[in-house]
Amino acid sequence: MHPLLSYCGGVGVMRLFRNGFLGSTKSTIWQTFRGFSSSGIHHETELSGVENGKRQEREIQRYGTISRVSEPFYAIPGREPKVVSADEAVTVVKSGDNVFVQGVAATPTPLLEALCRWAKKANLKKVRLHHIHTEGPLPHLKPEFEGVFRDNSLFMGANVREAVNAGKADYTPVFLSEIPSLFRSGAIPLDVAFVHTTPPDNHGYVSLGTSVDCTRAALEMAKHKVAIVNPRMPYTFGDSFVHISQLDYLVQEEFELFQLEAKPPNAVQERIGHWIATHLVEDGACLQMGIGAIPNAVLSKLRNHKDLGVHTEMFSDGLIDLVECGAVTNSKKAINPGRIVSGFLLGTRKLYDFVDRNPLITMHDIAFTNNPVVIAKNSKVTAINSAIEVDLTGQVVSDSIGTKLYSGVGGQVDFIRGASLSQGGKPIIALPSTTSSGISRIVNFAHPGGGVVTTRAHVYYVVTEWGICELHGKNLRERALALISVAHPDHREALEKAAFERGLLNQ
Structure with missing residues (x-):
């Protein structure tokens, strides 16, 4: 043998x-096991209303054609x-x-x-x-x-x-x-x-x-x-x-998978996590988060929340404690109720052992997990994504630092749009107000060459350690004022002056 x-x-x-x-x-x-289609997309869903079901099926089926x-x-x-x-x-x-x-x-x-x-x-x-x-x-x-x-x-x-x-x-x-x-x-x-x-x-x-x-x-x-x-x-x-x-x-071959050990959040990241967890994440919310200090800071402050769900492109170790303490039940979800939905994982061996043969976790084709129409079928979708900088009109630069390419478009727009279409959803962009060298990340103009991943029309909430500003429905003048209010105090005067010179604020 x-x-x-x-x-x-x-x-x-x-x-x-x-x-x-x-x-x-x-x-x-x-x-074929029940629930699988020839497109590789899982159809074990519960939808409210006949029309909602038809709309979702039309959207999902196009991946099977x-x-x-x-x-x-x-x-x-x-x-x-x-x-x-x-x-x-x-x-x-x-x-x-x-x-x-x-x-x-x-x-x-x-x-x-x-x-x-x-x-x-x-x-x-x-x-x-x-x-x-x-x-x-x-x-x-x-x-x-x-x-x-x-x-x-x-x-x-x-x-x-x-x-x-x-x-x-x-x-x-x-x-x-x-x-x-x-x-x-x-x-x-x-x-x-x-x-x-x-x-x-x-x-x-x-x-x-x-x-x-x-x-x-x-x-x-x-x-x-x-x-x-x-x-x-x-x-x-x-x-x-x-x-x-x-x-x-x-x-x-037998060898250990790549692992990522999360670093403890610093004071700035802790404050961002506090603003989001305390003021934006509701009981019954369906979460999307990535990996890193800010998502971990948010997750660490959700232990007293109830009936949270997870439909995300990926997750890491920070979610395990919320499952074990009962904060995550997935009971309010319309898509794969009772289960955590994800497309990929990265964490430590603790995470890999947690998901091994665990029917709570269901892994899917990213064309399904990140489909904004599918995402929006869940209510209270709370999508937490990061950025490199945000300009005074709300444009979000996420994949580059000026002309230097850094990451990619990824799933940010997929989930920002899905959350905005979700009943009670909250699309969130979270970032420290300054870089490690003290340069403002709330900027008058994006640095030349910076890639706008999420447009000003997509953005709802921007969160820094100084607070939350809501941009949806606000004109450019109101947006500039709101974003300046969550910029670092050391940079607010310069940003206000730049906004006047740009014509965003009245002289």
Whole structure:
């Protein structure tokens, strides 16, 4: 018995041997579980009103009308993957190929290292790698691989910023909700997908674990699919299941996932968290938050709230305490009531153990989690997002510092818009009033080259450590006054003068 098959256990092993990893197509164990569609979108929802249901179905179904190479949930009779080494698996990559790389905690580093070795051996040229945020070192960005690989970030992490800003790697600005459509429509054609999964279960299914996001779409469209099978990957539910017959190569390796240890919030971040938790998050709110000190500061102050829900693109360790103390029940949600909905995860081993085989957590295609129409079906959606700077009219710069690219468009607009359409929703932009060097982040004009991610028409609430200002429905003069009121006191006089000179305030 191959050691990989030992993970399947008992009767499941015999079925895998007897039927080539698959089992009989007549057997009910290979039928689609209730709640999954051919689009990879989970339909276990409860909606109020017939019309609301029809509208949601129309919006969701459009993701199921795009042709795809394969639906990764279904078993393919008579087909099984090859169990090989990483060095053998990556030989499927040829010059000129487009390769998808799963990201965040699931970044398949051993495959990237093997790909670099193969590139030297096979003299590869012009291989493009596409991904969202990745963790850890990226060996293909080393100077020796210039001309061999071209990296394309759909959302940047710290490990690619230098290369992107030096013009040695690329960045594609795109809403997170629309990244799957880039693959499904063929706008970014995929030859190979590198993914990171759990070992197969008794029925031959692996789980994408911490990162479903756009990975599922990549698996639908890629011609060749390579998976690292790692027992350290948590087994998650939702749209995360892939049948091993859909995969071409399995690479068995055990190693710890990338982890992110949250730093304690500083005094400024604590004050921002206080303003949001005390004045903007209501009982029964449905939360979206990212990772970082400000989201953690907010979460730490919500223990006395009741019936909170979570529908988010991602979350980290800070949510665990709210579940365990009973503040998060998800009982008021219309979409996946009772469950936490997310697209990807990044945190510590505590988080990965918490989500492992936990039916409370349901992981989904980011085209579903970040669809503003879906988001808006929940009431009191409270979306908390960060910014680099906000100008006096309310324009939000989030992906760049002047001309220096920093992160990406991400899901900010998806959730800001979804929250604004939600009954009782609150779209929130939160940021410290100054940089670490004391420069104001409330500015007259955005720095030249700064990218406006969220427009002035999208913004409702801006929160700094000095308070909350509500911009929705306010004219430009009122907005300028409101934003100056939450700027750092040291900068208010200069901002007021600039607003007069600009004509935003009366002389």
